[in-house]
Amino acid sequence: GAVVSQHPSRVICKSGTSVKIECRSLDFQATTMFWYRQFPKQSLMLMATSNEGSKATYEQGVEKDKFLINHASLTLSTLTVTSAHPEDSSFYICSARHLLGGKTEAFFGQGTRLTVV
Amino acid sequence: LAKTTQPISMDSYEGQEVNITCSHNNIATNDYITWYQQFPSQGPRFIIQGYKTKVTNEVASLFIPADRKSSTLSLPRVSLSDTAVYYCLVGEQQAGTALIFGKGTTLSVSS
Numbered sequence: 001g002a003v004v005s006q007h008p009s010r011v012i013c014k015s016g017t018s019v020k021i022e023c024r025s026l027d028f029q030a031t032t033m034f035w036y037r038q039f040p041k042q043s044l045m046l047m048a049t050s051n052e053g054s055k056a057t058y059e060q061g062v063e064k065d066k067f068l069i070n071h072a073s074l075t076l077s078t079l080t081v082t083s084a085h086p087e088d089s090s091f092y093i094c095s096a097r098h099l100l101g102g103k104t105e106a107f108f109g110q111g112t113r114l115t116v117v
Numbered sequence: 118l119a120k121t122t123q124p125i126s127m128d129s130y131e132g133q134e135v136n137i138t139c140s141h142n143n144i145a146t147n148d149y150i151t152w153y154q155q156f157p158s159q160g161p162r163f164i165i166q167g168y169k170t171k172v173t174n175e176v177a178s179l180f181i182p183a184d185r186k187s188s189t190l191s192l193p194r195v196s197l198s199d200t201a202v203y204y205c206l207v208g209e210q211q212a213g214t215a216l217i218f219g220k221g222t223t224l225s226v227s228s
Contacts, residue, residue: 105166
């Protein structure tokens with residue numbers, strides 16, 4: 001089946017620094033990828049839609065200058081958390097949808113646990 | 118996007134059948150119903166998808182009544198490893214459209 005790989009799986013950074021998270025579709029091309037954030041005991045919240053070759057679309061309340069998204073190829077999207085603060089500590093998950101077996105499934109990365117200290 | 122409503126939590130014992138019902142009163146004609154499973158600190162994983170009637174795969178069954186305003190995920194003979202959060206999502210089969218997650222159902226399986 002299709003695989004979405006996310007790296008790193010966990011990262012600890014100091015306040016004020018930036019962190020880059022990579023999301024790759026390993027065996028299919030993804031024109032569109034999605035970035036979610038999940039706080040403890042809560043559901044996944046859509047942050048932005050990443051579009052290959054064009055600007056990302058951000059959900060209301062998500063700062064585009066803080067969460068930089070680059071979708072440079074059909075298999076790679078990156079999320080950079082700039083000037084990270086402790087409140088940015090969360091579980092970040094990427095996703096891409098792919099037609100498989102006659103239906104469009106969403107495949108998710110393993111997630112990245114970001115801790116800002 | 119159609120809103121979904123699920124029970125917040127459910128408890129079960131190993132070997133029992135678990136049925137989780139999801140309400141989606143405003144489902145549109147082109148919407149499919151999909152269920153995902155999520156373990157702690159992992160991304161969600163696809164379980165099953167259907168449009169109407171009954172769908173069965175190696176891990177679950179999905180029952181959808183004729184009016185499609187609800188659906189029931191059935192997990193036969195659950196084990197401890199089925200303890201997870203289960204999400205019911207409703208939406209079109211469009212690769213460019215994001216999935217919007219509701220609160221999900223936390224299933225706890227005990228021995």
